[in-house]
Amino acid sequence: MRVAIVGGKLQGVEAAYLAKKAGWEVVVVDKKPKALASEICDQYYSLDVTRIIEWIRFLKRIDLVIPALENKEVLNSLVLTTKYAGVPLLFDPHSYAISSSKIISNEMFIHIGIPAPAPWPNCDFPVIIKPSGASGSQGVLKIKNHREFQRLQAEQAAAEWVVEEYLEGPSYSLEVIGYAGTYKALQITELNMDSSYDCKRVIGSANLSDEIREQFEKIGLRLASYLKLNGIMDVEVILHQDQLKVLEIDARIPSQTPTAVYHATGINILEIIGQAFVSGKVWDEFDITNKRDVIYEHIHIFDDQLEISGEHIMANAGPLQLCAPFFGADEALTNYSKGKTDWVATLIITGVNRQEAWKKRDDVIKKIRRSCQSQYYFDRYPGLEDDGKFIRSV
Known part of the structure; x- marks a missing residue:
């Protein structure tokens, strides 16, 4: 094909x-x-x-x-x-039109009873401000108090902002596919964010209770059914005080998570939905079984440091190449070449379980640091000040 x-x-x-x-x-x-x-x-x-x-x-x-x-x-x-x-x-133009506007999709969440962060002013500070039409973490700001909020309002027009309560907790993603009234929820992945709330790492099998996992899948399937989804939809949630809250949906081909799902389960989301669109037939029923654990993350090497950072660092890297293996990683998408001092890579690392995958990943980072003579290592998280501390030691 x-x-x-x-x-x-x-x-x-x-x-x-x-x-x-x-x-x-x-x-x-x-x-x-x-x-x-x-x-x-x-x-x-x-x-x-x-x-x-x-x-x-x-x-x-x-x-x-x-x-x-x-x-x-x-x-x-x-x-x-x-x-x-x-x-x-x-x-799916209809589903995309709804998901591409955070204002419209948030209204849909309220209409069909999908749990989501409380909108301003029905919440206290801190709050998160997002541009309605931007995807991912683009333009996301955390506002700590009313003074910061007033200053931002004076500087920028607020008509297309989404303002909602700031919630703490781990983030997760779920892909749902739909075709001709049939819907399927795929593998749940865990998302790690950098200091600017951009996804820096996807862990290919989320550690969730059966109850929370079932709740998430039901949310994804309910959204897909309401939208009459024909295609792929990504649902991102945060688990706050043992409650799932939907942060956003995107009815389009997502980045990062489908590859993590592929390596964790062997299921190629794009292949399944693509075959359905070409053949005009719904896929045969299939089970989703976690076969391996996956760590999928973005690194930036420059000067004398290696930094784990959000996907934005890959955007201006120029043409990427698929390398396998790569410093011990199973695969990498990278602009690396021998002797280059400023380069980026998306590392794809698998193991039989999470412990093995993390050990293998740490070994990969050590090999890269030795090869590039990277003295400093940074792996920052949201809410932590950029003070030069090593957030995770390798």
């Missing part, structure tokens, strides 16, 4: 990685001559898909189109052109 992934940034990297694992012929399309995903596919085309005549001609050789971006003009063009060309588009 020949698939076209439109968008070569972080989502495109995720989609291209999983599409290659599915054994598909992978074409990545992006306006930029050299995007992040340009070297981890079979073919790369620098093409503007809003140039309709050229794009429709291109579609004649494609079996499935996978959007991996959030540009509304491009997405609208893909909906129209793929319909005209008769090529399946792995995208």
Whole structure:
């Protein structure tokens, strides 16, 4: 099967990685001559898909189109052109329109009784402020008191802000797929954030009680059913005082977590939903079994330090290469080359259990530090001051 992934940034990297694992012929399309995903596919085309005549001609050789971006003009063009060309588009415009606005999705949570953080002003400080239309951690701010809040209001227009209570606790993610009224919840992963609330690490099998796990899956399936989801949706929650609260949903190809799920369970989310869109048939029922533990994290090496940081450090790295093995890691997506002093990598490390995976991961970090002569190591978390302390020693 020949698939076209439109968008070569972080989502495109995720989609291209999983599409290659599915054994598909992978074409990545992006306006930029050299995007992040340009070297981890079979073919790369620098093409503007809003140039309709050229794009429709291109579609004649494609079996499935996978959007991996959030540009509304491009997405609208893909909906129209793929319909005209008769090529399946792995995208749900209705669900995406709701999930891409935190204001609209929060209203939906209230309407159908999904537990979520209390909105301002029905909560106390501290609060979290998020731009309504931004994805992930982009633009997220923690406001400690009313004075900070007033100052921010004076500096910026607040019309598209989402303001809600700040909650402490571990974060988790769940992918749900839907097709023709059938929905399936996949593997729950644990998310670790950096000091700016960007996901720096995904742990491929979350340590949760059966009760909490069942609650999370029910929340994901309820959301998918209400949306009549056709595609993939990511649900992110925080476990606060033994209660799950939904932070956000994204009805699009997510980055990071599907790869962690793939290595933990052997289940390729993109392959399952992609085959459904091409064949027009719902997948056969399957069980989700944790086979290995996975640590998936981003590192930045520069000067004399190694820092664990959020996914944002990968965004401007230039074309990434898939290396296997990599300093003892199973795989890495990286712009590393021998002798380079400033580089990044996404490490994928597996073990038979979490303890083995962490030991292997620590050994990988030690090898990289020795090789690059990195004297300092930083692994920061939200809420901790940037004071140069080693948050975790390796």
